[in-house]
Amino acid sequence: MSDSTKILEEITGSDYKYGFETKIENESAPKGLSEEIVRFISAKKNEPEWMLEWRLKAYKHWLTLTEPKWQNVSYPAINYQDIIYYSAPKQKAKLNSLDEVDPELRDTFKKLGISLDEQKRLTGVAVDAVIDSVSVTTTYKEKLGELGIIFCSMSEAIKDHPELVKKYLGTVVPVTDNYFAALNSAVFSDGSFCYIPEGVRCPMELSTYFRINAANTGQFERTLIVAEKGSYVSYLEGCTAPMRDENQLHAAVVELISMEKAEIKYSTVQNWYPGDKNGKGGIYNFVTKRGICMGDYSKISWTQVETGSAITWKYPSVILKGDNSTGEFYSVAVTNNYQQADTGTKMIHIGKNTKSRIVSKGISAGKSQNSYRGLVEVMKRADNARNFSQCDSLLMGDQCGAHTFPYIEVKNNSATVEHEATTSKIGEDQIFYCNQRGLDTEQAVAMIVNGYCKEVLNQLPMEFAVEAQKLLAISLEGSVG
Template identity: 75%
Template sequence: MSDKNDHILEEVSNAEYKYGFYTDIEMDQAPPGLTEDTIRFISAKKNEPDFMLAFRLKAFRHWKTLKEPDWAHVEYPPINYQDLIYYSAPRKRPKYDSLDEVDPELLETFEKLGIPLDEQKMLAGVAVDAVMDSVSVGSTFKKTLAEHGVIFCSFSEALQKYPDLIKKYMGSVVPYTDNFFAALNSAVFSDGSFAYIPKGVRCPLELSTYFRINAANTGQFERTLIVAEEGSYVSYMEGCTAPIRDENQLHAAIVEIIAHKDAEVKYATVQNWWPGDKEGKGGVYNFVTKRGICKGENAKISWTQVETGSAITWKYPSLILQGDNSVGEFYSVAVTNNKQQADTGTKMIHLGKNTRSTIISKGISGGQSNNSYRGLVKTSRKAENARNFSQCDSLLLGDQCGAHTFPYIDVGNRSSIVEHEATTSKISEDQLFYCLQRGIDMEGAIGLIVNGYAKDVLSKLPMEFAVEAQKLLSISLEGSVG
């Protein structure tokens, strides 16, 4: 089984090269390297307002004073930031005319994941016919959203149309001074998404399908900003279960969420970037800063993530619970196989009174991978009666993989209650044999056991994605038990 899996992955990885993205893609790109000129070039290309350029330059100047962090439990060769290309215009022409030209093995992977045909085309870079194309799907969505006053568009578009909103909120949760990768993103971000839910509006759509169709090529420095005004609600889904092969090795995104009084934001993500070959070569480095703030009373934000891809994941979706009675949740499944490394977790910063947070983290490691949970729960002096419950479980699928837990707890007052539970278990021969004896093969058995293990988190995903995520977990772990 593992051979077959490797084969599929290999095919997927070779697909872009085999069909030659050097030849028929229009590349409107900046020369490699990073200087103030590069940043001016990007900003000019995108026709940005002055405040944006000023922000980028400030971020860049600050970034130059920073050192790349080395505290995470991951290892990788040094990145030469002057070798990277920081601007590359999106592709205009489709790569293929029909699905017949796409690598059948890639299509098989899509089949396994149960991705609808039209989305398969989008993901593989095939021209989509006029009747069922994404533009029409997209415009239907847009119309429904507009009727409710919801803004949902690309970051670039938002900069042109809603500069005041961007100016007000961008960097308010993750300032450019936050960390090395956040500063880099703030200087050179390519594009991303902006969502704005007006006061009292319950967003009529799950902001998911639309996003997926449109997000196949958002580039390596994404920026997402979600603002939920008082009493509003939105469920936002980012990412893609299909394996995305990308020529950019370094991905440093920023996501900022602002929830005002009584607002609720549910943010779910499925991340399946190319993890590299069996030796971990060529995989994506995913260094992301995600943070939300519950600004007003009774605000609620939840993060749900399923992480299966990337050679290295460095990601801590965090929440600042500022408003009294606000609620934060973090549900995570992180899977690592082969030589993948993941250092992921969350930070819950309790500032307001009676704030509550829940953390459920399920790490699953196979092959020779390393999977770490790193989390901080902090209650400030004023956060009276703050409560946190954390559960961090690790499941090992072999004897060459590693699972680590780094919980940090910082309690600033006497009335807070912080609970932390952790378990480590191993998939047992008995469990596998029990499944085999019922006619379920090894691959199916691992899929079943792992999905059962991750159920508490998967059940938090929007329905359609939960099904795909289940399949994804099984596929990611093919050949993981020796």
């Protein structure tokens, strides 16, 4: 039970442990959003003309849209003119080695437990760290370069690989897709770009760490991953933010493109600041994530552990276009106190013999609301499509809510679609059984919850799985009894 003891230790000492703020000199744009700001961001990043035009197109489209209201969450109206759309740690000159990185910044990442030092080669994780939406540093670039893998910040990619960016950016999530995607397209300041060439199996986990540091800023990053024929990549994403009383907006866009026989595995451990016990502050996490299985036999797998954010609102989706392609979605969403989550997935079956699997585990405690919302759509020509969905909810306390909104649309008679969902609480008999064997109630709950989530946690890469387990225990602290 050494794991459990560790969890317990973590529990006793924890509130939100990433709530510090780093004093780094920032360079920001003035508050508000206008065409000038979009131009300002583009100019700041020395972007080519086509990129600016792309942004302006998105901005103009955004002006025509209204904020969606259908989701099962509530929050005060966001004033889009009160947000700083560009904030970056002041950069002196181009950095050549890690030693030149601002020591404050390196300390920050040390606190976060991210290996910016290349000595940590053994862990074998290549990291692209994004702070306040600007990519600070990318590790292991050279080593990856030898294999032809491109892993860099979005701004570098626009400079160094414009042909790739031009070809793929906005193909999965077009600028006109939705309100927040349009906003992101107009003002995104950075993000990660990853390109795996044909037949290459990426030897290490690629990882991005997002952190919002400055106050009043919104974080808008853009991630684009392209896996060419027969390639494989596993990608991790982690997020933290300082504790603040006001709400901050995070509206990212992630696009995945998987070619023939390629596989992309995308894992997220989201731990944005969830607000305090009274629901004050916290991040609004309004993210558009979508992948497309372009080629035959391709595969995209989303795994997410959502414990943070005041409001989580996202639906990582897979468009199964290629024949025999596979889409997977594994999710654990934990809400406590006044957190709200409306999350799920969309599986769009277009190709023949496509398969998808959805496993969603929701846990609600305190006064939180947790919703699963998902769509499984089988198009007319998707012969023999197969879907299995399972979404379970666990309720702790009588003040919280768990909701399920599955949409299933089938237009082909050879499809087999199954959906099942259950809602329950941790049984008193289960707790009693554990108590009887000398585990206190909090420990017992942590254990039962971990067991309940195992199916999803097993999908995470090793290092993340451990972190995720601890996160779960922390998020539910104080919700028992």
